[in-house]
Amino acid sequence: MQLRKWDAVVAAVLAGVVVLLAVWLLPSNEESPPGGELPAPEPVLPELTGALLVKIDNVGEAMPQRGLAAADTVYVEPVEGGLTRLAAVFTGELPNVVGPVRSARETDVQLFAGYDRPVFAYSGAAPELAGLLRSSSLVLAGPSQSPGAYFRAAGRPAPHNLFLRPGSLPERKGDSPAWQRGSAPEGGREVATDAVDYPAARYAFRWLPDAGHWSINRNGQAQARAANVIVQRVPVRTGLVRRDGAASTSPVATTVGSGAAVVLRDGKRYPARWERARPVDATRFTTDSGEALPLAPGPVWVLLVPR
Structure with a gap:
């Protein structure tokens, strides 16, 4: 009777060893990380809101x-x-x-x-x-x-x-090109005001040091505030629409290429160059010496002015 019980115990142990060996020998599609540590979980990325x-x-x-x-x-x-x-x-x-x-x-x-x-x-x-x-x-x-x-x-x-x-409106999806942001480069000229003219509109900018923004006025009317103001000189051509209700040509501003610009940020005026090689590219700005000219945090106004 004692031998039969002992035989049952040995059989159970042997069966357990066989199961463990079988599990250990199963193929695995996952590689163990160095040191035997568990891999960090993949970060959950927020859904892009688009524009x-x-x-x-x-x-x-x-x-x-x-x-x-x-x-x-x-x-x-x-x-x-x-x-x-x-x-x-x-x-x-x-x-x-x-x-x-x-x-x-x-x-x-x-x-x-x-x-x-x-x-x-x-x-x-x-x-x-x-x-x-x-x-x-x-x-x-x-x-x-x-x-x-x-x-x-x-x-x-x-x-x-x-x-x-x-x-x-429909839900916004996808990504949007980001402005190049960062500290201002050396140089620039401190200015309290600046302005730019279109044939029938004048825009004036005044630096508000306490707010850290530029006040933007159109034809003497207060319009908005922005941390950055860019005057981008662009070629203008006549487009598909030859005439409109005002019986005048409809201009098309060309924003692919390169040209002169002015960047206002942090109470300073920077003469600059703009460049955009392809329509899918973001516009980049540099100083006259070729150094990157990043923008300050905050809203951006870009005035496309015929050159």
Whole structure:
């Protein structure tokens, strides 16, 4: 009887050894890290929010504008009659209302080609631009695509009364090109004010040292504040739209290439050069000596001025 119990114990032990050997000999698709330590878990990356681009009216009847203070970047584009129009870029938290919203221009297609499928809010476009807009990287979100996102404000004359509720637009996805940020290089000239002229618009900038921003005025009207102001001299050509309602040619600002610029940051004025080799590239700025000219943290205004 004792022998039978002993035989059962030995059999159980042997069975356990066989199971352990079988498990140890199983093939594995994972390599053990050096030192036998467990690998660190993969970081969970936040979903990219992408960009919202909004074309904004920029004449006297459009004042006061809404939502500009929340924009990361604002481009000032030359349009017909020597006037200007804004293209505001939002990559963070969206304001409740933006506007007045106006039409797309041919300049927008090349200017925003480096963005990964940005949502593009605009009031409409000339028929000549329909094919160009559809074949671009822009996710078109005008009133015809997203009618519930737009409304007409009382007390303003058309076409200066169309406003946008950004929260009602398609979800933003993808990535956006980032400005080169960092400490200012040596040099630069301390200035309290500066200005630039378009044929029918004058922009003046005043440094506010306590706020660390530039105050931006258009034709004497306070418009916005920005940590960086860039005056980018660009070639301008006549585009697909030969005439508009004002019976004048519609200019197209060329933003691929290189040229002269001025960068205002930290209360200083830096003569600069800009360069953008391809439409998918971000624009880079350097000093006259070729040193990188990064921007300060905070909002950026870029004025595309015909050279």
